[in-house]
Amino acid sequence: MKLVAKTFYGLEQVLANELKELGAKSIEPGNRVVEFSGDKELLYRSNLWLRTAISVLVPVHSFHFKDEDDFKRKLSEINFNKFMNVKRTFAVKGAVHSKQFSYTKYPMLLLKDSIVDFFNDKYGDRPTVDQKAPNVLFDLHISENNCTVSLNSSGAPLFQRGYRKSTGDAPLNEAVAAGLIYLSEWDKKSNFIDVFCGSGTLPIEAALMANGIPPQIARKYYSFMYWPDFDQMLWEQIYKSAPAMPKRELNFKIIGSDSDPDIILKARNNIKALPLGKTISFECRDFKDFNPPEGDGTLISNPPYGERMDDQDILDLYKEIGDFFKNNLPGYACWVLSSNFDAFKRIELKPSKKIQIYNGSLSCDFRKYDIFRGSLVEHKYGVKKS
């Protein structure tokens, strides 16, 4: 069957790679989506294993419509019994880009009405709409006069992993964090550090990857569990065969640190629900006092962007970040995510890569700084400068 995984801008290729690993076929990355094909088993495994997806959709009905009346008529032809029974709660979400509908929520209301009318006409009973936590979630996608109704198999977005109990003011989305780690090409064999870790999203996602544990290990519910064709045995088999224990020992360190003691408590609290054992640790310290573990590694951090800080303070902070990289992290690949382009300049190192990423609605750059041991000449030619 045809399946569609949704993701964030800039992570389409990363998600396509994840799908390839899972054995998906006919993988086609698009704009914030990746289309692929697979069976029910792949659908369940995608929900459990995809680290950079927001949701996995199953398109169930596509049609072309002429106008609003035609749209309503075509919705009324859908047999909603195939997707839910009247006792299930449901909701409709989606995206509408069409001159036919100036109010984009309107066609979603029409689909909702169509579902209610279908059950009312057939059974004299109406299913309840639950916007917050519906059992069955429909996705409506309209591009001009083309409409696709899909079932959202995930329900709540997949970045709601079930482990994060509390956060700071500006937590990174879990799926974006996982995407950044993939984009950094961290080898999962050397140290991983984040010296502005906040509630710990980046180190936690890194530790899940390094231990080969599915990102959704702590999550209990998906929308597909409420579908009439839910195969509980198949799901249990998939879930139980996923690793749920940390590897006994990692011969490198995964460390998050932050200067705020309250946020470090939150980060420590967040890993309680996860089987990560001693493979991750959190330290409370200013980044300038961070003592890197022995060996090479990757640093990924999203320092404050400046929303809550004075302009000059933020520029000084990024200058200190550049100095910290140069003086303390030889042998590291240091990656910084920020939307503050003036502050980036104060790092005073030449980035070897720049990738555009959205963190929520903020357009950010994800920049890589290679910190060589010794001079660049020594690194390039293996000789010492005389």
Ligand SMILES: C[S@@+](CC[C@H](N)C(=O)[O-])C[C@H]1O[C@@H](n2cnc3c(N)ncnc32)[C@H](O)[C@@H]1O
């Ligand atoms: C944008 S938040 C990071 C959010 C984090 N990635 C998460 O997912 O929760 C920036 C963090 O930098 C921390 N911070 C600010 N100044 C710092 C400093 N000088 N040293 C270490 N951490 C600092 C703040 O306490 C805050 O938690």
